[in-house]
Amino acid sequence: MSEHLSPLALDELAVGDPNDAAKAHLDGCASCRLKLDAVKAAALQVRSMPGFEQTFAALDTERPAVAPPKKPRRLWPALVAVAVPLAAALVFLVMSPRDDGSRLKGAPTVELLLKDQPVTTARPGDTVTLAVGGAGKTHVLVLAVDASGVVSRLWPQEPQSAPIGAGARVSLSPSFDVTPGSLVLVGFFTDASQPAAPVLSAVEAQIAIARAAGRSPFQLELPTTFGRTARVTLEVAP
C-alpha cells in the first residue's frame, strides 16, 4: 500500500480495527500518523456531544471488500471464457448484485444529498439530507453504523419505521450536520410500520459476526428478515 490511508481506513484504525496493510503503512508514514491522531481526537469530541445520534453525516462509495459485489467478480472470468453471445446476460449478472444500494430499477435506495446532489464523501460541517427510494415499499427505517460498530437510529426519530412518499428519491427531514467519522447507513423498507428495536439488534448481531470473521463493522451483511434493504457508506474526510 503506497497511497496514503483513506478517511475510511483512518476511521477504522481509530477504533482499533485490525487491518494489517493499514497498520504497516502507518508505521512508515508520519503524515498518516498525524491524520490518525486528528481523527481520534475528533471522535472523542463527537462522542461527548449531546444529541450525538442526530448529528451525523458524510459518505463513501461501497468498499470492494463488501460481500455482495464480490460474487460477480469471481463469475466474470469464467463467463467470459464461455461465450460472447452471453454478453448481454453478463452485463445483467454484473449489475444485478448491486441491487443493494445502487440505482438499479426496482431496488430501494438510501442516499445522502449535499446541495441536492448525491454524495459519497463529505466534510465535517457540511449539511446533508437523507433521501430514500422505496421502490414500492411504503415505510422505512434508517440506521447508522459507525466505525466502532455502534448502531443508532437515524430516521425517523420515533422508534419504528415511518411512511415515506412514493418516488425514486424522496428527501427526508430534518437535514444532518456532518460530524467526523465515517458511517454506513442502512435502510429497511417494508409495507407497514415495524418496531426499530429488533432490527437494531439484528444489525448489531451481524456486526458481531463480521468482527468474528476479522472484518470491520462496515462490512456487515444485512439481515434479510426485516424487509428489503439498501445501504450506503458515507466517508467523512478529516
Ligand SMILES: [Zn+2]
Ligand atoms: Zn500515508
